[in-house]
Each structure stands twice: as C-alpha cells, then as structure tokens.
Amino acid sequence: MDNNQLRTICEQLIRSERAYLIAPAGYGKTQAISQAVALSDGGKQLVLTHTHAGVQSLRNRLRQLKVPTNNYEVDTIAGWALKLVICYPTTASLSIQIPPKSSEWKHVYNATCHILQQPFMRNVIHASYVGVFVDEYQDCTITQHTLVLELAKILPCRVLGDPLQGIFGFADEPLVDWENDVSNEFAKLPSPTIPMRWINRNERLGKWLAKARDCLCENRAIDLESDEIRWIQYNEDPRDFDDKGRQACYSKVKTPGTVIAIFPT
Structure with a gap:
C-alpha cells in the first residue's frame, strides 16, 4: 500500500x-x-x-x-x-x-x-x-x-x-x-489495493492471492494455468502421497517458514 x-x-x-x-x-x-x-x-x-x-x-x-x-x-x-x-x-x-x-x-x-x-x-x-x-x-x-x-x-x-x-x-x-x-x-470503506506485506518480498504472489480471492468471492474457478503458477510434476504412487508428497514439498523449501504446502491426506 x-x-x-x-x-x-x-x-x-x-x-x-x-x-x-x-x-x-x-x-x-x-x-x-x-x-x-x-x-x-x-x-x-x-x-x-x-x-x-x-x-x-x-x-x-x-x-x-x-x-x-x-x-x-x-x-x-x-x-x-x-x-x-x-x-x-x-x-x-x-x-x-x-x-x-x-x-x-x-x-x-x-x-x-x-x-x-x-x-x-x-x-x-x-x-x-x-x-x-x-x-x-x-x-x-x-x-x-x-x-x-x-x-x-x-x-x-x-x-x-x-x-x-x-x-x-x-x-x-x-x-x-x-x-x-x-x-x-x-x-x-474502500478496500486497499496494494499488497503491503508482499510488496518487497513477493509482489506477484500478493497480487495473485488477491485475484484468487476475487474468484472465490464471485464463485468463479481459480485459474491454475496462469504464468504465476509453477507446476511440480509428481510421479509417485498416489497411495504413498502422504509421506512422499510431504518430502517432495520439503525438498523445495530453501528458507524455513517461506512455503505453505496444501495436499490431500
């Protein structure tokens, strides 16, 4: 902001x-x-x-x-x-x-x-x-x-x-x-439009979160095929996902506390 x-x-x-x-x-x-x-x-x-x-x-x-x-x-x-x-x-x-x-x-x-x-x-x-x-x-x-x-x-x-x-x-x-x-x-009151927390860290993520939020508010699908989304291909057996999927997420974390991973259990 x-x-x-x-x-x-x-x-x-x-x-x-x-x-x-x-x-x-x-x-x-x-x-x-x-x-x-x-x-x-x-x-x-x-x-x-x-x-x-x-x-x-x-x-x-x-x-x-x-x-x-x-x-x-x-x-x-x-x-x-x-x-x-x-x-x-x-x-x-x-x-x-x-x-x-x-x-x-x-x-x-x-x-x-x-x-x-x-x-x-x-x-x-x-x-x-x-x-x-x-x-x-x-x-x-x-x-x-x-x-x-x-x-x-x-x-x-x-x-x-x-x-x-x-x-x-x-x-x-x-x-x-x-x-x-x-x-x-x-x-x-009018809502703020500038991602203050993200502005000097990951402004693209902040703006994407705002767009995703707008989609949820308007009952529209979130676009997961935009340039902001980076896919990681996972080829393991889905039955092993609870353990191996968690480890795959951990392997992408370079700085503790900077990544949130959401996946089915």
Whole structure:
C-alpha cells in the first residue's frame, strides 16, 4: 500500500462513526489500525482483537510508530469483556469461575452487553475512550458482535477483517455473517489495493492471492494455468502421497517458514 493510499484509508477510518473495511491477507489492515490511532487528535482508542498474538502485533506496530501509550488500549475481546464483568459484578449478575469455562464465555459477553446498556456506563466509557477499533472481525461470534454493537452505540466504531480468513468457530456459537450482520450495521470503506506485506518480498504472489480471492468471492474457478503458477510434476504412487508428497514439498523449501504446502491426506 503506498503512503497516499494508506493515509487516505487511515483518515477515513479515524473520521468514521461506524465503518468496516475488508482486505485480503497482507494488505495492511493491522498497519491501517495503527496509523489511524496515530492520527487520532487525542484521547484513548480501544483496540480489540481475538488472540494474544494479535494483541502483541498491534502493540508492536503502535510502538514502531511511537504512538504514546496513553493514546491506546489493546486487548482481546474476551479479556476486555471479562475485566468489565469483574469490575461490575453486581450489574453483571453473573456467577462463573475465573477463568471461565469454554461454555461460559457466551454468558460473559451477554453480561458485558448488559453492563454497557446501563446509563452510568455510557459516562464511564466516554471518560475512558474516544473510539473503538476491532481487528480480525471475521472471527467474531454473534455474541461478540452484539457486544461490539453496544460499544458502537456509545463511541465511533470501526471493524476490519476478511470474511474469507475466518479461523475460529464454535458448535453452539455461529460466526458473524458479513453480509447480514456487518454490512447492515456499518458503512463500507474502500478496500486497499496494494499488497503491503508482499510488496518487497513477493509482489506477484500478493497480487495473485488477491485475484484468487476475487474468484472465490464471485464463485468463479481459480485459474491454475496462469504464468504465476509453477507446476511440480509428481510421479509417485498416489497411495504413498502422504509421506512422499510431504518430502517432495520439503525438498523445495530453501528458507524455513517461506512455503505453505496444501495436499490431500
């Protein structure tokens, strides 16, 4: 993503009351959040994500940009919700063990929504934050989405993600549906078009991934015969593919951690 495009996206994010941004992997969502926070005029932005690794990544980006630590708070949705329930146990009216069992998290989020609906809490939230960002929104469950909507009633709220990258899911808790849940509540911002992660490493791969993603979104077949695809002929017995196929993939790896291989088992 060039500097002009990135700055435009960040300015749109920080100015928006309710907005969502979709971008493929490696197209600068985390960087956009960090730079949007850096553009904030003052006050603390609440930045939420799903994993501790995601929290660390956001904090590292914000430190690299030298954003003052009193201008942001980064946490997981689960961690932030649990802290609110612990701080207001009477209002939460929830009896659970700490840490909660997997089956109890839905009740934590519902209790958090109840707390956020209280008139006194609007004053608390306004005194604590000036805006909200939520990263990796495709991994939100419906109860987490409802929690974010309660926050969006109080503060400017921007959510970022990619519905094709959803990695979490629970049997009794469906993931948020972008078409029916997100787009009806938030205004869509233009997606970035430059593969930021790949630009100095493998720009062709980044652009090919974006084209492949477009095909999936439009229910079209992915073109595996283009010049970007390099075939490796494999002549072993298919019954031995699990072991020998894996070894064939390993033999093509020159630098650890640079290749992903997908094959049937």
